[in-house]
Amino acid sequence: MRQGKTGIIQRFYQKGLARYWARSARAASTTELPALRKQRLRARKLRQHLNTLISISEGRLALPLVGSTAFFRPHGTDWYWRPALWREPLAQVGMSSAPNREMLGEEVTLFHDCRVSELTLRQLRNTREADLAPYGLRMDVFRFDGSFLSLVIDLPFEAVDGLKRNHLIRLDSIVELEKPLEIFARLNIKHGPNTEQIVRELPLNEEEIMVEFDLAYSKLNEKRVEKAWIDLIFEGPEMNQVTLRDVTFSRRPRAEF
Structure with missing residues (x-):
């Protein structure tokens, strides 16, 4: 109740303050100079705070909305997802x-x-106009004495619920590289004792970095599908910086001819 009263009082105060400055502006051409000089000083101080508020708020409100799942989805999509790391x-x-x-x-x-x-x-906040994902992931690799480097993304249950061999699973990404390297995406689908695997190389030199996994060419047992995950495999990552601005997935039935 106290907070409600405070809110009402603040609204009345703000309306009264706005009316005061509106009246002062209308009367500025006839206000006596000593009073006008004081009003100008107060107005300049107020303008400084308002400009700061406007600048910060416009910057923050221009950022992609936290939790956003907005991204392009092909016609007929029956499942889509952006992992929480980018959301x-x-x-x-x-x-x-x-x-x-x-x-x-x-x-x-x-x-x-x-x-x-x-x-x-490091997770970073996306700030570019082209970004739809609120967050990105930056990976810095210095000396690398290993034989493999990958990020594994576990797909949710909804990705395999009702999954059929006529489905296409699509991966879209926005990738920035300090220097060229190869990135492969491997789809893994566990069905019973077996795991179906399909590998695609990300087309990093193209404007649209997208790959599709066509399950029609797999030996998937539709009745025994349990789970799925994606491996993002980085080849030759030494002394490089890789920024994944966005990673999204979608699923749709392939067109029948």
Whole structure:
């Protein structure tokens, strides 16, 4: 109740203040100079605070909305998803000397076999006009004495619920590289005792970095599908900085001819 009264009083005060400055502006051409000089000083101080508020608020409101799931989805999409790492702030935003099997949130895990880890990971806030994802992931790799480096993204149950061999699973990403390297995406689908795997190379030289996994060419047992995950595999990552501005997934039935 007290907060409600305070809010009402504040609204009345703000309306009264706005009316005061509106009247002062209308009367400025006839106000006596000593009074006008004082009003000008007060107005300049107020304008400084208002400009600061406007500048900060416009910057923050221009950022992608936290929690956003907005991204392009092909016609006929029956499931789509942006992992939480690119959607929500992590409790731990960064780590250095990242060990093998280190988790970033609940869906993304780092895998490598380095004896001495010189890997740094950091979640960052996306601020570019082209970004739809609120957050991105930056990975700095210095000396690399291992044989493999990958990020494993566990897909939610909805990704495999009702999954058929006529489905296409699409991965879209926005990737920035300090210097060229190869990134492969491997879709893994566990069905019974077997795991179906489909590998695609990300077309990093193209404007649209997208790959599709066509399950029609797999030996998927539709009745025994249990779970799925994606491996993002980085080839030759030494002395490089990789920024994944966005990673999204969608699923749709392939067109029938």
